[in-house]
Amino acid sequence: MQINCIQKDQQILLFSVFRKHFFRDQTYYLKLTKKQILMSHERQFVKTKYILDLNPKIEFEWIIKNQQLVGFLFPYQNKMKEFYGDSQNLNELKQILGKLILFKSLTVHYKLIRNLDSGTFGQISLQQNYITGNMFAIKTLINTNKSVLYQIENEIKILRTLNHPNILSIQEVFLTNLTYSIITEFVEGRNLKKYITETQEFQELTILQLLKQLFEGLVYIHNMGIIHRDIKPANIMINNNGILKIIDFGLSCFIGNQLQENPKCGTSGFCAPEILQHIDNNISYDYKVDVFSAGCVLYKILTSKGLFDADTSAEVLKKNRNCLFIIKEQGRLFDLVRTLLQQNPLERLSSDQALYLIKSMIQDDTFDVNAWYRQQFNSNQSTTISNLSLTPKQSAHIKSHQKTYSSPNYSRNFFPSSLKSYR
Numbered sequence: 272m273q274i275n276c277i278q279k280d281q282q283i284l285l286f287s288v289f290r291k292h293f294f295r296d297q298t299y300y301l302k303l304t305k306k307q308i309l310m311s312h313e314r315q316f317v318k319t320k321y322i323l324d325l326n327p328k329i330e331f332e333w334i335i336k337n338q339q340l341v342g343f344l345f346p347y348q349n350k351m352k353e354f355y356g357d358s359q360n361l362n363e364l365k366q367i368l369g370k371l372i373l374f375k376s377l378t379v380h381y382k383l384i385r386n387l388d389s390g391t392f393g394q395i396s397l398q399q400n401y402i403t404g405n406m407f408a409i410k411t412l413i414n415t416n417k418s419v420l421y422q423i424e425n426e427i428k429i430l431r432t433l434n435h436p437n438i439l440s441i442q443e444v445f446l447t448n449l450t451y452s453i454i455t456e457f458v459e460g461r462n463l464k465k466y467i468t469e470t471q472e473f474q475e476l477t478i479l480q481l482l483k484q485l486f487e488g489l490v491y492i493h494n495m496g497i498i499h500r501d502i503k504p505a506n507i508m509i510n511n512n513g514i515l516k517i518i519d520f521g522l523s524c525f526i527g528n529q530l531q532e533n534p535k536c537g538t539s540g541f542c543a544p545e546i547l548q549h550i551d552n553n554i555s556y557d558y559k560v561d562v563f564s565a566g567c568v569l570y571k572i573l574t575s576k577g578l579f580d581a582d583t584s585a586e587v588l589k590k591n592r593n594c595l596f597i598i599k600e601q602g603r604l605f606d607l608v609r610t611l612l613q614q615n616p617l618e619r620l621s622s623d624q625a626l627y628l629i630k631s632m633i634q635d636d637t638f639d640v641n642a643w644y645r646q647q648f649n650s651n652q653s654t655t656i657s658n659l660s661l662t663p664k665q666s667a668h669i670k671s672h673q674k675t676y677s678s679p680n681y682s683r684n685f686f687p688s689s690l691k692s693y694r
Contacts, residue, residue, distance in 0.1 A: 282302055283367060284301070284360070284363060284367065285300065285302050285314075286300070286356065286360040287299065287300055287301070287356065288300075288355060289355055290352065290353065291355065299311065299312060299321075299354070300313065300316070302316060303364060303367065306325055307322055307323060308321075309321065309323075310322075310354075321345060325372055327373070327431075328372075328373065329372040329373060330446060331368060331372050332375040332376060333361075333374065334353065334355070338401045340361045340362055340365065340402060341355055342354055342361070343364075362402070368443075369442050370441065371431075373444050377409075377445040377452050380401060381400055381407070382399045383396055383397075384398055385397050387408065393411045395410050396408070396409050396411070407442060407457050408454075409453065410452070410455065411450060411452050411453075412450070412453070413451075414450070414451065415449070422532075422533075426520050426521050426523065427444055427451070427453060429520045429523050430453070430455070432495055432497065433495060433497070435487075435492075436514065437485070437487050437488030437514070437517060438488050438491065438516065438517050439458065439508070440455060440456045441454070442455060458516050458518070459511050460508055460509050460511050461508070461509060462506070463504035463507040463509060463568070464504035464505045468575075473573075478572055478573070479604075479632055480633070482569065482607075482629050483630060483633065484514070484515035485507065485517070486622055486625050488515070488516075489502075489562070489565065489622040489625075489626075490626050492561070493561070493622050496525050496527075497520075497525055497526070498524055498525075498526060498529055499522075499523050499564075500524065500529075500537055500560060501521070501523075501536070501537050501541075502517070502541065502561050502564035502565055503538050503541040503564065503567070504568055504571060506518050522536045522537065526558065529555075529556060529557070530549070534546070535547065537560075537564070539587050539591050540567065540577045540580075540587050540591055541564045541567040541568065542591055544591065544592060544594040547592035559616045559619050562611055562619055562620055562625060565611055565625070566610075566612040567612070570612075573600070573605065578596050578612070579591045579596060594614040596612070598612075603632065603638070607628065607632070607640055610625070610628070610640065610644050628640065
């Protein structure tokens with residue numbers, strides 16, 4: 272019965288490998304499905320010799336000789352079996368497994384070029400793959416306790432869920448003792464924080480094109496059931512070809528888990544007020560926290576100033592928590608800012624609404640943001656509520672929490688240290 276179930280599972284790869292023996296090497300056929308690696312002496316897999324169930328905690332080790340992938344170690348009955356095969360087939364297998372399981376022995380595969388960043392969260396370095404010669408960014412995180420381990424595994428799971436041109440892509444993950452190394456694409460360029468500092472003035476179309484890419488990424492993230500929770504200029508990369516990439520999913524969560532997993536998180540000055548007002552699960556929030564953060568980013572692009580600028584970090588946090596800001600500037604880009612920064616999430620754009628609005632502004636330089644907003648939100652309350660959520664289920668969720676959003680009474684007992692994660 273097990274074999275029949277296996278045969279029905281969708282086949283991804285099929286190629287031959289062999290095991291070395293003293294008298295005669297034995298040939299096997301390796302089949303990769305979405306859930307298993309199987310090996311059999313027969314191409315038809317009438318009888319399966321080896322089966323490995325794939326899960327995110329499986330550790331897999333590769334054999335490299337002369338900077339070529341030549342084989343792998345297969346875990347079987349508490350032993351490691353050596354298998355060898357064609358390098359091209361093995362590289363294809365490794366590329367797929369990199370999104371599914373853990374690998375061992377990072378230093379066998381990558382050469383350190385230089386460190387890029389470091390902090391309490393760990394370290395980010397630029398490293399070169401010995402086999403391909405390609406450069407990758409590697410985020411190294413140390414598992415110090417169960418809470419940290421959960422956050423590391425959550426970040427890996429989220430990155431493996433996402434596949435979009437405006438989101439940093441994950442390649443593979445290595446585990447060495449207690450150290451996780453997350454290998455991602457290396458974005459050659461600069462983050463938006465540096466871009467803003469080095470650019471004296473942005474053209475309107477340039478800003479809208481950047482925002483379009485940002486919200487295309489956010490719409491995809493939200494449609495995948497994920498909240499980023501730390502959108503800020505430092506977490507937005509722009510490569511040398513002008514392609515925007517959303518990075519750093521260390522504080523991200525799946526929708527439904529936002530009140531259990533680091534509910535009070537983000538970066539003060541770019542955080543939605545409902546996150547800072549959260550306490551004891553009495554106030555909820557959803558995808559729209561990312562929209563508010565994007566509004567803070569847009570204001571920073573337009574003015575080179577923070578929306579909640581103050582003399583001390585404590586004052587910034589207080590102004591952010593109570594949503595105390597005044598936008599005196601005029602123009603349709605500032606009108607757009609106001610739609611993203613509505614304190615009440617019920618009156619704030621969703622990411623897909625924001626994307627529609629930005630595309631309309633690109634296509635028509637006379638597009639009236641205020642008129643469109645009034646049409647969307649002032650018709651009637653029921654329409655407004657349904658439009659603010661991506662699905663009817665999320666709409667019901669917002670309705671149930673409508674009275675608990677944005678109340679200053681929920682802001683007590685929040686401290687700057689609450690903004691920290693394992694980073």
